[in-house]
Amino acid sequence: MHRSLQISWAAAALVACFAASAAEPGAHVHGAAELRVTIDGNQLDIALESPLDNVLGFEHAPRTDKERGAVRAMAAKLRQAQNLFAPTAAAQCSLSSVQLESGALAPELLGEPKPAQPEAKKDEDGHADLDASFGWRCAAPEKLTGMDVRLLQAFPGFRKLNVQVVGPRGQSSTVLSPSERTVKW
Numbered sequence: 358m359h360r361s362l363q364i365s366w367a368a369a370a371l372v373a374c375f376a377a378s379a380a381e382p383g384a385h386v387h388g389a390a391e392l393r394v395t396i397d398g399n400q401l402d403i404a405l406e407s408p409l410d411n412v413l414g415f416e417h418a419p420r421t422d423k424e425r426g427a428v429r430a431m432a433a434k435l436r437q438a439q440n441l442f443a444p445t446a447a448a449q450c451s452l453s454s455v456q457l458e459s460g461a462l463a464p465e466l467l468g469e470p471k472p473a474q475p476e477a478k479k480d481e482d483g484h485a486d487l488d489a490s491f492g493w494r495c496a497a498p499e500k501l502t503g504m505d506v507r508l509l510q511a512f513p514g515f516r517k518l519n520v521q522v523v524g525p526r527g528q529s530s531t532v533l534s535p536s537e538r539t540v541k542w
């Protein structure tokens with residue numbers, strides 16, 4: 358009796374969770390982006406979901422050499438993620454993986470070895486997102502208490518970052534702007 362009650366509560370919570378996430382991070386607003394930070398043991402994961410415009414200035418497949426060059430430069434900058442995120446130095450975190458994906462851009466232009474999805478999703482209204490994930494390993498994760506985020510300096514297209522953190526101290530959220538670039542947890 359109790360058991361089935363618990364299960365239905367869990368199911369209800371899951372549905373509510375999906376509804377909330379569908380309403381929020383899916384929103385495509387130029388200048389804004391979502392950053393999800395997950396700390397699990399010695400693993401630090403940072404996931405960025407952003408309108409492509411914020412990092413590239415356009416949201417279509419490149420048509421000229423200049424545009425192709427801009428895509429490669431953007432990807433190269435994101436792959437140097439140690440310049441974009443500075444976790445607590447004492448935690449000794451080092452970047453272990455970077456994955457980049459966009460419905461508007463060919464994986465090879467982003468430096469990805471193979472297509473993550475053969476037919477990439479594309480917004481019908483001509484907009485496109487960039488999804489980036491950055492994996493880190495930390496030698497002293499107990500000292501990890503926050504990070505500096507330099508994305509807004511590196512890419513002036515960002516005006517606002519909505520940051521969600523899930524870690525050993527629970528869940529928190531904050532908003533970063535050009536004048537506020539530190540996340541603490």
Ligand SMILES: [Zn+2]
Nearest residue numbers: 408416484485
């Ligand atoms: Zn757009």
